[in-house]
Amino acid sequence: MTRQRKTILEIIKTSNEHMTAEEIYLKAKKVMPSIAMGTVYRNLGLMTEAGEIRRIPIPDSPDRYDKSVKPHEHMVCQECGEVHDVFIDGLLEYLRQSTGAEITGYDLNLRFICENCRRKDTIQGHR
Amino acid sequence: MTRQRKTILEIIKTSNEHMTAEEIYLKAKKVMPSIAMGTVYRNLGLMTEAGEIRRIPIPDSPDRYDKSVKPHEHMVCQECGEVHDVFIDGLLEYLRQSTGAEITGYDLNLRFICENCRRKDTIQGHR
DNA sequence: ATACATGCAAAGAATTTGCAGCTTG
């Protein structure tokens, strides 16, 4: 484990956001200005494969990285793009039963409007 | 509605596959050799917005286009990439209830191994 | 030492866009 990998992992594990590779790169650069984008992507790939972090693909948006590897889902605000975690117990079982297929995994993105954006919308609506 | 849009729509509506933009482009080119990739993408975008067809984003794979606009899910074979349709009644309601959030929509990709690939795997396993 | 990781820069894949000219209603 190199200095750069440790730095990247640290950034992810201490953040509560779901950051893009670029956001992680920028944070890493503050601590280690010589780090390269390629290094960030390579390490994100390796750590994802190793099961240390989780990669979250989101349609029409760069992938995010999640410090938590425990099964949970993601709600993406359709206005600001923020990603929230949400737990749905037994979802895999539900999907297997309702499809009747041996589902080996899935990607799920839920869309919603977060509190912040809902508030803004309301205010604008009243103008 | 132009000749090219009609051609593209026709290709999608008469196919049973879930084609990528490029596959659609190649089929269109056979009928109308002068058609441009940009035209295909533009029309796919317009027709998706208009609700005539559906766009299916799949992680690490180009988007596919679906002739059916009725709610249904997609199972992607993790070996060959083929996309199958599957209906899950009441899934949106289920997701709303189990998250407790006003889910406005979602993208779901189920992973599985299709019959063909399962067969191949078994044969290879016996060698 | 030696195996692997880095920085850099170039390449890649998928998709979008600017623009001048052509179609369609």
Place this chain on the structure above:
DNA sequence: CAAGCTGCAAATTCTTTGCATGTAT
């Protein structure tokens, strides 16, 4: 004819990769 669409090519965005050098064990 006006509005919108096309073909072409260049541009964008996100991510991967080749390679010479550097680093960890």
